[in-house]
Amino acid sequence: MTDVTAPDSNAPAYSVSELAFALKRTLETSYSHVRLRGELSKVTHHSNGHVYLTIKDDKSAIDGVVWKGSVRGLGVRPEHGLEVIVTGKITTYPAGSRYQIVIESMEAAGVGALLAQLERLKAKLHGEGLFEASRKRPLPSMPAVVGVITSPTGAVIRDILHRIRDRWPCHVLVWPVIVQGDQAAAQVAGAIRGFNAIAPGGAVPRPDILIVARGGGSVEDLWAFNDETLARTVAASDIPLISAVGHETDTTLIDFVSDRRAPTPTAAAEIATPVLGELRALVSDYDRRLNRSGARLIEDRRTRLVSAARGLPRPADLLALAQQRFDIAAGRLDAALGRNTAVHAQALLRVTARLSPEALGRQRQQKADRLTDLTQRLDLAARRTPERIAQNARLPALWSRLNAAGERRLRRDEDRLASLEKLRQSLNPRRPLDMGFALVRKADRSIVRSAASLGPGDWVSLQFGDGDRNAVIDNSAPPVVTPLAAAASKPARPKPTTPKPDQGDLF
Structure with missing residues (x-):
């Protein structure tokens, strides 16, 4: 620092920084602990965690700052319009020649301010739906x-x-x-x-x-x-x-x-x-009421059963008729069994009378005679088999004649089928269209068979071999076109048909 003094004065000249920091030390020493009451305004919560604000009354205002480390210890949350009492020290901001209070603690100034802050918080939570009755849970009963x-x-x-x-x-x-x-x-x-x-x-x-x-x-x-x-x-x-x-x-x-x-x-x-005693009394009362209700229900069912039983017959009366039928059937059972045994004994005697050794021998002799006769007939058929084979030597010639007759019949059927195919092609309605002709239809899709049925302006459809075209009838004269010389074509000679000899028919 250069000490420059005026020629007519012994007072040294301060630099701006020296004066600013001297004032800062003076204020911090004299006002190191200050309690200040006022209303908050211009409250700004900075992104770095510090809070900047202004404390004012009806005549004056002073800037204040709450450093990040002191924000958590505040008694109330700084908000605009809140009346508070703050504690801190007075200091200056040398770069701007401003003095401010560094706040270390903050509390609401009175009941009115506390209630005002509470009402604002209640309105905020109520707006979020935290007071709604629908979100409250029921309490457990026990x-x-x-x-x-x-x-x-x-x-x-x-x-x-x-x-x-x-x-x-x-x-x-x-x-x-x-x-x-x-x-x-x-x-x-x-x-x-x-x-x-x-x-x-x-x-x-x-x-x-x-x-x-x-x-x-x-x-x-x-x-x-x-x-x-x-x-x-x-x-x-x-x-x-x-x-x-x-x-x-x-x-x-x-x-x-x-x-x-x-x-x-x-x-x-x-x-x-x-209350446990009340629950016990309630359970006891429920038990008594349940027993009385059950007893009344049973008594009611018993009364209804007795009333219904008066209209029913006695079980002994219901079983008397069946018991009588059973006794009669049991009395007849012994005699019936004896008669049944006698009948079967007589049938057995009749069958055993026919079963004798002589009858069984006759049946065996009859079966032996039939077997001998069948054996002789088989031997005779075996001796006649070569003679029948010689008689059938004419079968190959007869078979050859049958094959020739079948082939002739097949060729005639093929010629007849070819003729029918030609006739089918000649009768095909699309064949004229393929040769250049056209089929004319009216608007209602009916075929035009006469030129007199068409008048000027009528709409027609022309069907060709490869598709359809639409047209309108116009009676104007057609344009003159020079015809091309048609090439002379020689008529085709008919092929001489030679009648086929009649081969006869084996069928």
Whole structure:
């Protein structure tokens, strides 16, 4: 630095940087701890995590900054229009000749500001549908495990345990948390997530219902339960949750997102559990009513059966006729068996009279004679076989004549078939079209047989061998065309037909 002094003064000249940093040290030394109250405006959350804002009242304004490391420790979230009390130190920004406050802590200035912030947050969550009744889960009627999130040293947990023990003795899991202060919201949210993370069927039983409880207090004391993160954690819980924060007139944000709100912690225990004595009395009453209903039903069926039985005959009367028929049949059975045996004995005697050795010998002799006669006839037929073969020597000549006659008959049929084919081709209606002629049809597809049937302007269809063309009749004279000389063609000589000799017919 060059020390330049005026010729008429002994005061040294400061550079701009020297003066700016001297003022900065002076302000930071004199105002190292300042509490400032005002309304926030121009709140800007920078991408690097810092927050820049302005604190103002009705006459003045001062710039402020919250460094990234201090943002998490703020008591409230900086928002435009919020009245707060901030704590920090005054410093300057030498590059712009501005002074500002570096904020280390921030809290709402009063109940009015807190409630205004709460109303804005409630409107935001309500717009997202977190308060809708359709998303609230039903509470279990008879829970086996109840999870309680509260302070382990207060009177609240003793009241809840005492009430549950009197009404519905069950397993109670207590997750100890602090219920007031800056860390209360984070601990309660962590407890809710911890209970939801317990796997069913594990070593630690998973609660069927949760109770978040705290005793009464001021708005500032209960403010931790108005935290946005805690409210979203309560809404996302898979386990039904009862909110029991404060007294009956106290209302917090989690009361709107929980599945059920209880006016007091004791009332939460009563809502979560039934009364065992009442259930036993109810079951006993159901049992008595069931027995009385069953007895009345049986008695009614017995009465109806007796009434119906009066119109039916007695079983003895129904079986008397059948029993009589059975006795008569049994009395006749012995005599019938004897007569049947006698009849079969007589038939056997008649058959055995015809079975004698002489009759069997005659039948055997008859069969032997027939066999001898058949053998002789076979020998005679074998001796006559060569003579019959010699008589059939004329068969080859007869067969040759039959083949010749068949071939002549086949040729005549072939000639006749060729003639029929020529006749078919000559009668084919498309043959004239292939030779250059055309078939004329009217619009109704009828064939034109006379030129007089057509008049000027009539539409006709000309069918040629390779396709159809449409035309309109015009009576104007055709153009003159010089005819080409037709080549003289000699008539074809007819082939002399020689009559074939008659070969006769063997058929």
